[in-house]
Amino acid sequence: MEASIEVRGLRKRYGPALAVDDLTFTVRPGQVTGFVGPNGAGKSTTMRMILGLDRPDAGTALVGGRPYRTLRTPLCAVGAMLDASAVHPGRKARDHLLWLAHSNGLPVRRVDEVLAAVGLESAARRRAGGFSLGMRQRLGIAAALLGDPPVLMFDEPVNGLDPEGIAWIRGLLRSLAGEGRAVLVSSHLMGELEGSADHLVVIGRGRLIADTGVRELLAAASGDRVELRTGRRGEAMTVLSRAGATVSAGARDTLTVAGLSAERIIAALTGAGVEFSGITEHRATLEEAYMELTRDAVEHRAEAS
Numbered sequence: 001m002e003a004s005i006e007v008r009g010l011r012k013r014y015g016p017a018l019a020v021d022d023l024t025f026t027v028r029p030g031q032v033t034g035f036v037g038p039n040g041a042g043k044s045t046t047m048r049m050i051l052g053l054d055r056p057d058a059g060t061a062l063v064g065g066r067p068y069r070t071l072r073t074p075l076c077a078v079g080a081m082l083d084a085s086a087v088h089p090g091r092k093a094r095d096h097l098l099w100l101a102h103s104n105g106l107p108v109r110r111v112d113e114v115l116a117a118v119g120l121e122s123a124a125r126r127r128a129g130g131f132s133l134g135m136r137q138r139l140g141i142a143a144a145l146l147g148d149p150p151v152l153m154f155d156e157p158v159n160g161l162d163p164e165g166i167a168w169i170r171g172l173l174r175s176l177a178g179e180g181r182a183v184l185v186s187s188h189l190m191g192e193l194e195g196s197a198d199h200l201v202v203i204g205r206g207r208l209i210a211d212t213g214v215r216e217l218l219a220a221a222s223g224d225r226v227e228l229r230t231g232r233r234g235e236a237m238t239v240l241s242r243a244g245a246t247v248s249a250g251a252r253d254t255l256t257v258a259g260l261s262a263e264r265i266i267a268a269l270t271g272a273g274v275e276f277s278g279i280t281e282h283r284a285t286l287e288e289a290y291m292e293l294t295r296d297a298v299e300h301r302a303e304a305s
C-alpha cells in the first residue's frame, strides 16, 4: 500500500462554526509532516475525518489512496494516537495490546515487539491507570505501531512530556520516516517540531496558511542576514552601506547586515581596516519562521475586524 495521506477540499461545520474550511494537503512517504496551528485551529477535527471518526461536510481524505472506511485491515494501513488517555485504567498494558492485536488478526509476537520498541517491557503487566503521562503516550504509540502500518498519525504526542520524553518521541518520528513511512504529527507549538519535521502544514481557523518544506521555510525566514560585533560601528556601517548592504545596529556593539555574503562583508571591513569579531550567519528558529509566516494572517484578521 502507498504510504500517503491525501486531504482534498475537506470541510467540517459544527453549528455556526467552520472547524475545517476547504483544506487540501498531502502527507508524503519518508517524511515527518508537522501539522501546526493554534488551539482550536481544526487539527484534531481533520485527523478524526482522516480516520473516519467524523464525517466531512465536503471533500475527501484518503489513506494510501483509499477512504479509511474501505480499508480491510485498518491497523495495518494507518496507526494513530489521537488521545493517549483512551485506555481503560484497569487494563494491563500488554492485555490492552493483546486485545487490539486479536481483534485485528495480528500475531501475539507483534505485541511484545511494540512493547520493546516503546520501552514498556518492564511495565507490560501493570495497569494503565497507574501510568505516568509519558508511559500512556508510549502505550498509545505502541498501539499505533501494532499493525506495522506505512502511515502514522499522532495528535500532540509531546504535549506535557518532560525533555527526555520529547527527545524520545523526536527520535522515534525520525526513525519511522527513515523507514519510508508517512508520518503526520500535530502540535500547537512550532518549536516542538524543531529537529523532527521535514515538512509543515500550517492551519489557522480551519484554513491552510502554509504547506512548505522546513528547510525552505527556514532559509526564507533567515534571509541572508549576517551578524557581527565591532567597536567601530559608525565606520563599519558606512563601509558596508557603500558596499551595497543594508545595516542595522543591534544591542551593544552588534550589527545586522543584509544583502551581502559573509565573505564580502569580511573583505569590505578588512579592506577598510575596520576591526570586527563574532561574524555569524543568522539562522532563524522554527518559532521565528512561524511568527513571520502567521504575521500576515494575523494582520489580515485585525484589518478585517
Ligand SMILES: Nc1ncnc2c1ncn2[C@@H]1O[C@H](COP(=O)(O)OP(=O)(O)OP(=O)(O)O)[C@@H](O)[C@H]1O
Binding pocket: 014, 017, 018, 019, 037, 038, 039, 040, 041, 042, 043, 044, 045, 046, 188
Ligand atoms: N464535537 C464538536 N462539537 C462542536 N464543536 C467542535 C467539536 N469538535 C471540535 N469543535 C470545534 O471545532 C474547532 C476546531 O477544533 P479542533 O479540536 O479540531 O482544533 P485543534 O486544532 O485540534 O485544537 P487543539 O490544539 O486545542 O486540540 C474548535 O472551534 C472546536 O471548538
